[in-house]
Amino acid sequence: MSLLSKFATVGGATLVSRIFGFAREMLMASALGVGPVADAFNLAFRFPNLFRRLFAEGAFNSAFIPLFARSLEEEGEEGARRFASEVFSTLFTVLSAVTVLAMVFMPFLVKTIIAPGLAVCVDDPSAGGAAISCAERYDITIAFSRIMFPYLACMSMLAMVSGILNAFRRFFAAAAAPTLLNFILIGVIGYALKTGADKQTIGFLMSWGVLAAGIAQLAMVVVAMRLAGFGVALKRPRWTKALKRLLVLAGPAALIGGITQINLFVGQAIASFKPGAVSILQYADRPYQLPLGMVGVAIGVVLLPELARALKAGHLREAQHTQNRSLEFALFLTVPAAVALFLIPEPIIRVIYERGQFEASATVAVAAVLGLYALGLPAFVMIKVFSPGFFAREDTRTPMFATLISAGANIVLSLGLFWLFSERGIALATTIAGWLNAGLLFLGLYRRGLWEVDRALLKRTLLVLLSAAVMGAALVFGLDQLSPWLSSGAGLHRELPALAGLVAAGMVVYFAMAFLTGAADRELVLKVARRGRRRQAAPVSKEAP
Structure with a gap:
């Protein structure tokens, strides 16, 4: 399977998950809108979801895969099974203890880490008796957090099992597992809307749905691992040299790989000081997570094993080629x-969300945040490309410092810009921090001679920028021509086809420019197309007499 095919396998599964994630967010926006219950759910979910993104989407694998692969090669499958069982047993024990402690001390966690703004919240007397008080917001955030916190343990163990599957080049199950979360929450929200449940009841049902989804996802990858002929056993935890090495690598790797989610978590914690700001950030996060997840996660999962194998075999030129083509693909x-x-x-936010409890004023606020998040999209994906260059060499120290610098910058900028521009300031701070992190990682690789930029990458990058600029001009022109169909109140029957046509036209312009100018590798595309035709024709030829 080629590198591009592996990206397509993981990216395709992730794309399906993100599409259903859109459906989930659309239903949630319609049911809850921008308000205290939506804020409480998003705040409570962000904490365990942060660890899902840190571990399940490649960061844990960054430390686990090289060590597991080495154990598999040097000690055989029995040695690899012993190492995996040691990790699983320790992980299970630690996560069980952390979960119990978190459930007990959740009020403290909410007040100091998850939503510090709720601790200083003051009720608005003009809001009337129907409004949810600050005390109620605080209480339901604690309740939602307690219900959902075990999801963290499920996702952490899922990450380890996914690492085993990825080491055996079984990418699909781990990439497809997050879709279960969306399926379950879509079902829960649909049921709640059908029965006419109030907003707080919907929030509680969704929280239980998250927990059920975590259990289902873990079960899915465990079954896939067993089908691959591999298994782990729960034993008494033991402190071993291999486990110590894993922990030394995993901590920085989780920090580095999850910088985007850490920045978002920090942003939401600061946004808790303004009612509604948390929900605005969350709704804006979903559309830009679609390309980030489809491309970034695919690269993060696939690139590390490929680099590790090339470096272990001493194929330095192949490693450089893999890095350059991955960055080219990402851009x-x-x-x-x-x-x-x-x-x-x-118009994107209007089509996705503006219905039910989600009003036109919320569309404007969410769209402003999405536009600022979009400026950092290439940087966040580039981080996924640059990080494996360090991880494959078992170097987590250098990128950890880069990540700490950018995380610190994000906190400082978020605190300063929030008081000037509200939630838009947080989005801008997240974007600036993302570019700072990507720049520091690239400089670290380039100065140590671990990344040689080839002429093909430079040429295609410039041509991609040119093609995107032409596409942007076409979008601005099309937006002006279709403004009566895309304005608020035009109706979904007009907005949806108009937006679909605008996006399709933009894609046609971009890909046409890319192929005409050479921004796209035409030979590679034709090679993949020919390979696909040969695969389709193969069964027919075998059945011929």
Whole structure:
């Protein structure tokens, strides 16, 4: 299977998950809108979801896969099974203890880490008796957090099992597992809307749905692991040299790989000081997570094993080629996505969310945040490309410092800009921090001679920027021509086809420019197309007499 095919396998599964994630967010926006219950759910979910993104989407694998692969090669499958069982037993014990402690001390966690703004919240006397008080917001955030916190343990163990599957080049099950979360929450919200449940009841049902989804996802990858002929056993935890090495690598790797989610978590904690701001950030996060997840996660999961194998075999030229083509692939898809999300965020948000409890004023606020997030999209994907260059060499110290610097910058900028621009200031701070982190990682690789930029990458990057600029001009022109169909109140029957036509036209312009100018590797595309035709024709030829 080629590198591009592996990206497509993981990216395709992730794309399906993100599409259903859209459906989930659309239902949630319609049911809860921008308000205290939506804020409470998003605040409570962000904490365990942060660890899902840190571990399940490649960061844990960054430390686990090289050590597991080495154990598999040097000690055989029995040695690899012993190492995996040691990790699983320790992980299970630690996570069980952390979960119990978190459930007990959740009021403290909410007040100091998850939502510090609720601790200083003051009720608005003009809001009337129907409004949810600050005390109620605080209480339901604690309740939601307690219900959902065990999801963290499920996702952490899922990450380890996913690492085993990825080491055996079984990428699909781990990439497809997050879809279960969306399926279950879509069902829960649909049931709640059908029965006419109030907003707080919907929030509680969704919280239990998250927990059920965590258990289902873990079960899915465990079954896939067993089908792959591998298994782990729960034993008494033991402190071993291999386990110590894993922990030394895993901590920084989780920090580095999850910088995007850490920045978002910090942003939401600061946003808790303004009612509604948390929900605005969350709703804006979903559209830009689609390209980030499809491209970034695929690269993060696939690139590390490929680099590790090339370096272990001493194929340095192959490693350099893999890095350059991965960055090329990332820019080819994320630059036009960033341009589109920056130029036309309002009609996108209107079509996705504006119905039910989600009002036109919320569309404007969410669109402004999405446009600022979009500017950082290429940087966040580039982080996924640059990080494996360090991880494959078992170097987590250098990128950890880069991540700490950018995280510190994000906190400082978020605190300063929030009081000037509200939630838009947090989005801008997140974007600036993302570019700072990507820049520091690239400089670290380049100065140590671990990344040689080839001429093909430079040429295609410039051509991608040119193609995206032409596409952007076409989008601005199309937005002006279709404004009566895309304005608030036009109706979904007009907005949806108009937006679909605008996006389709932008894609046609971009890909046409990319192929005409050479921004896309035409030979590679034709090679993949020919390979696909040969695969389709193969069964027919075998059945011929």
